[in-house]
Amino acid sequence: MPGGWGSLHEDAVDEQGTVAPALHEMSDAWLVGRASELVALAQSSTFEDQLDAAHDVDEILAEAQSRGEPRIVGQLLRAAAVVRIVTPDLVEFSDSVLDELLAHCRRHGLLVLEAEAHALRGRRYLLGGFEDKALTEVASGLAMLEENLAPDPMLDKRTWDRLLANALQTTGLVLTQLGVYEMADEVLARAHNAIRDGGGPHLIYVHLVNRTRLLIGWGLRLERVNNQEEAQGRFTTASAIATAVEGPFRESLHPGRRDRTAAEQVPIIGAAHALAKPGAQHIARLWSLRELAMYARELIIVSIALARCLEIEELPQQALQVLSDARTRLDADTSEPTLMLCLVREYARMSGPHGERTVSALEDYARALEVELWLMQEARTSTLLTRRDHERLTRAHGTVSQQAMQDPLTGLPNRRALDERIGALLSAQTHPMAIALVDLDGFKVVNDRHSHAEGDDVLRVIASTLRQALRGDDLVARYGGDEFVVLLPGAPLSAAEAALGRAVEAVADLPSDLSRGVTLSVGVISVRPHETANQALARADSAMYVAKRRGGCQVAAVEGEASAEA
Numbered sequence: 001m002p003g004g005w006g007s008l009h010e011d012a013v014d015e016q017g018t019v020a021p022a023l024h025e026m027s028d029a030w031l032v033g034r035a036s037e038l039v040a041l042a043q044s045s046t047f048e049d050q051l052d053a054a055h056d057v058d059e060i061l062a063e064a065q066s067r068g069e070p071r072i073v074g075q076l077l078r079a080a081a082v083v084r085i086v087t088p089d090l091v092e093f094s095d096s097v098l099d100e101l102l103a104h105c106r107r108h109g110l111l112v113l114e115a116e117a118h119a120l121r122g123r124r125y126l127l128g129g130f131e132d133k134a135l136t137e138v139a140s141g142l143a144m145l146e147e148n149l150a151p152d153p154m155l156d157k158r159t160w161d162r163l164l165a166n167a168l169q170t171t172g173l174v175l176t177q178l179g180v181y182e183m184a185d186e187v188l189a190r191a192h193n194a195i196r197d198g199g200g201p202h203l204i205y206v207h208l209v210n211r212t213r214l215l216i217g218w219g220l221r222l223e224r225v226n227n228q229e230e231a232q233g234r235f236t237t238a239s240a241i242a243t244a245v246e247g248p249f250r251e252s253l254h255p256g257r258r259d260r261t262a263a264e265q266v267p268i269i270g271a272a273h274a275l276a277k278p279g280a281q282h283i284a285r286l287w288s289l290r291e292l293a294m295y296a297r298e299l300i301i302v303s304i305a306l307a308r309c310l311e312i313e314e315l316p317q318q319a320l321q322v323l324s325d326a327r328t329r330l331d332a333d334t335s336e337p338t339l340m341l342c343l344v345r346e347y348a349r350m351s352g353p354h355g356e357r358t359v360s361a362l363e364d365y366a367r368a369l370e371v372e373l374w375l376m377q378e379a380r381t382s383t384l385l386t387r388r389d390h391e392r393l394t395r396a397h398g399t400v401s402q403q404a405m406q407d408p409l410t411g412l413p414n415r416r417a418l419d420e421r422i423g424a425l426l427s428a429q430t431h432p433m434a435i436a437l438v439d440l441d442g443f444k445v446v447n448d449r450h451s452h453a454e455g456d457d458v459l460r461v462i463a464s465t466l467r468q469a470l471r472g473d474d475l476v477a478r479y480g481g482d483e484f485v486v487l488l489p490g491a492p493l494s495a496a497e498a499a500l501g502r503a504v505e506a507v508a509d510l511p512s513d514l515s516r517g518v519t520l521s522v523g524v525i526s527v528r529p530h531e532t533a534n535q536a537l538a539r540a541d542s543a544m545y546v547a548k549r550r551g552g553c554q555v556a557a558v559e560g561e562a563s564a565e566a
Contacts, residue, residue: 023063028072031060035079040202040253042083044294049255050087057083070108070468071154075163077101078113081120085127086295094124107472109411110152115144116167122174129334131178138174139388142187145171146388153461153514157197165194165203169210176210177297179338181218188214201251205262208245212238213268216275216301220342232276239276242269264288267298274305283309290322296336299326300343307346316350323347407478409456410463418477418485422533425489429529433489434496436524437540438466440482441552446516454516461514462507469503485537486524493526497557500524508553519553526559 026034035057042053061076081101084094098121105114118141122134145167151160168191175184188211195207219234242263249262256265263270267289274282286306293299303326310319323346330340405417413421425433440462447455459482466484467476475487488496504520523543527536539558547556 023059028069031064032072032075035060035076037253039079039082041255043086044254047088054083054087054090071110074101074104074110074113077104078116085120085124091124091127098124108468111144112149112163112167115141116170119167119170119174126177126335131337134174134178138171141171142388153457154464161194161197161199162203165191165199168194169207173210176214176217177336179221181214181221184214201248202253205245205248205252205254208241208248209266209268212241212272213297216272217339220304221338224342224345235276238272242272245269265292267293267302271301271305274309278308278312280309280313296330296333297339299329300336300339304343304346307350311350320350323350410460410478412463412467413475413477415479421475422487425487426533431529432492433527434491434493434524435527435536435540436486436496436500436522437537437544438484438486439521439544439548441519441521443482443518446518458516458518461510462518465506465510466503469506470499493524493557493559496524497555500555504553504555521547521552522555523547524555524557
């Protein structure tokens with residue numbers, strides 16, 4: 001593994017003979033942090049290093065899945081998808097990971113990660129040349145990100161801001177690839193707001209590079225419709241941002257050398273300065289950056305910048321060769337449709353046929369063609385907005401239907417949803433099946449000593465923890481007040497008791513500032529053949545009181561009638 005330890009699942013020894021702890025001994029925060037390092041490595045390294053990064057991310061993901069915390073698993077599924085998308089021979093393997101990421105996010109209500117998963121799938125579609133599908137995916141992600149997003153109560157503000165910034169940046173990148181620059185600019189401005197307060201150096205570095213890349217693409221697009229003044233303004237701003245990149249670059253996760261500038265190692269950054277003010281001073285650097293270009297966007301932008309510098313130095317044949325080489329290398333690449341047109345246009349501009357009348361006629365034709373392309377681009381923007389609005393309305397309609405079956409405070413199914421689900425399970429004679437009634441210990445004290453608003457916060461946190469501790473097929477519903485009901489279809493009583501015991505432990509282990517010391521008393525029973533819902537719930541309620549009488553913070557599993565023990 002480049003720059004790190006050997007096998008992550010066993011104690012490893014580095015070059016100095018230091019023993020590293022095994023992966024299962026590392027914290028959740030370490031898993032996420034290490035995955036972020038590997039993603040950065042995969043985005044800026046050799047193919048061999050990319051393969052190593054993919055292998056290591058998969059090992060970290062497997063460890064997280066064995067622990068089962070949904071938010072950690074979601075972040076690591078994202079990392080596994082990104083590493084595959086940026087590694088040429090692994091792109092096709094990203095499809096199954098993206099499917100798993102989307103399913104995981106929907107199951108656990110991870111809206112921001114789900115929005116980014118749609119954007120990542122859009123990026124994947126562009127690699128396959130499916131622009132229309134990419135539009136649909138990014139529209140779905142935009143609709144989610146434009147909802148009234150409330151911070152996840154299980155995450156600290158810094159982590160929440162980072163997840164939101166990542167989703168917005170990925171969405172902005174796909175919009176930039178599609179050439180929808182105005183909308184991309186708006187999305188990246190929102191990403192800036194998410195990064196501003198809590199973003200680390202690497203996140204700031206990535207954001208500034210994305211902004212620079214957006215402005216360069218936008219400037220090249222404006223040139224194609226002969227709007228030179230605005231184009232130059234975009235290039236000038238891009239160069240200024242490229243200068244600002246240098247600080248966070250030195251502290252970022254980029255695997256480059258810290259004794260050299262970002263402009264010498266990051267193709268987009270070096271090209272930004274050259275496009276703002278082309279000249280001989282950039283040529284040597286751009287030749288080097290052309291060799292470092294890993295992605296189509298980098299090769300196109302560096303090639304155009306280098307060709308313009310060579311043109312100014314009256315080296316037109318070298319300039320043409322640079323552009324021709326880029327076209328040849330990218331002949332089968334479909335990831336940057338708008339930038340590819342810019343490259344073709346630049347080549348045509350420098351290699352026009354001889355003869356003033358012919359040149360003039362071709363220029364008139366090209367100008368008319370560019371106007372048509374501009375209108376097509378506006379149509380693409382309109383299509384994107386229409387699909388986003390459709391997705392928004394679809395989600396809103398689903399939300400209205402869902403709200404009738406959802407507890408507004410906790411987001412869990414309400415009593416009505418519980419009645420429907422338990423009725424369906426009992427009528428289908430689902431056996432074995434366990435039903436549990438959960439009551440909060442010490443909740444009244446929270447309301448009395450603090451406030452009802454703080455009590456509501458505790459209810460939300462505990463509801464989320466209870467939901468996460470159980471299987472995806474189990475239903476957790478708010479029964480009323482501080483009581484919840486859990487349906488565990490297919491679970492024998494012993495398995496249900498063990499699962500609910502883990503939930504009790506998860507709540508007991510919550511930080512006191514989240515739980516306020518509240519714990520769970522749980523009564524669980526196994527449903528009998530032909531038993532009604534009311535009968536089963538009454539037995540679960542009696543079992544819950546057994547747990548209360550034993551001191552609370554535990555599960556009482558009752559085979560027959562609940563004991564009247566003191």
